[in-house]
Amino acid sequence: MFQERKTAMTAKRLKQPNSRHCFVCGVENPVGLQLKIYQIEEGVIETTYTAPEHFQGYPGVLHGGIIATLLDEISGRAHMGDPSQPRFMYTGKLEVIYRRNVPIGQPLRIVGKKLENRGRAAQGWAGIYDEKGNLLAEGTTLLFDIPPHLLPLKDLEELGWKVYPD
C-alpha cells in the first residue's frame, strides 16, 4: 500500500538531507532509526518505519518514548524547506496523543505538516499511521528557530548533513 502511494507521488517527492549521528536521521548511528524522509509537497513530509522488537514497551507495542521521538522530528522537519537553506528549529514543546497501540514489526507511515508560523516560532504536526491508514498517534510541536550562530551552515558538511542517494 505504501509502495503504491510512493509511486503516485514520485514526481513531487524530494528527499531531505540526513546527518551522520542524529538518533533519528543519522546514517552512521548504529542504534538510531536511520529514517529516509521525503518532502511530498511544500510543508508536508513523510517517512516509513518498521520498529524492531528492542523498541517495544508492552509486548508487541512500540514504546511511547520512541513514538514521541518520531513525532518530534517529523513535525519539526516539515518546516525545513529548501535543503540548501534549511530552517533548523528546536522543539520547545511537544504534545502527544497516543490514540491506539503502535505495533512493532509492522510498516508505519509517518507524516509531518507545518502549521502556523509566528516569527521565530512555529507550530508543527505529525501523525503515525498503520498500513490501513489508521491514525495511531499524533503530536503537535511548538518550535523555535535555532540561532544561526549555534548551527552555522558551514558546519553542516562536518555533520554529514546532505541528501544521501537512495
Ligand SMILES: CCCCCCCCCC(=O)SCCNC(=O)CCNC(=O)[C@H](O)C(C)(C)COP(=O)(O)OP(=O)(O)OC[C@H]1O[C@@H](n2cnc3c(N)ncnc32)[C@H](O)[C@@H]1OP(=O)(O)O
Ligand atoms: C543536524 C541534524 C539535525 C536533525 C534534526 C534534529 C531535530 C531534533 C529535534 C529536537 O530534539 S530539538 C532538542 C530538544 N529541544 C531543546 O533542546 C530546546 C531547549 N529549549 C531552548 O533552547 C529554549 O527554551 C528555546 C530556544 C526553545 C526558547 O528559548 P528562547 O529564549 O528563545 O525563548 P524566550 O524566552 O525568548 O521566549 C519566547 C516565547 O516562547 C515561550 N517559550 C519559551 N520556551 C518555551 C518552551 N520550551 N515551551 C513553550 N513556550 C516557550 C516564552 O514563554 C515566550 O512566550 P511569550 O512571547 O508569550 O512571552
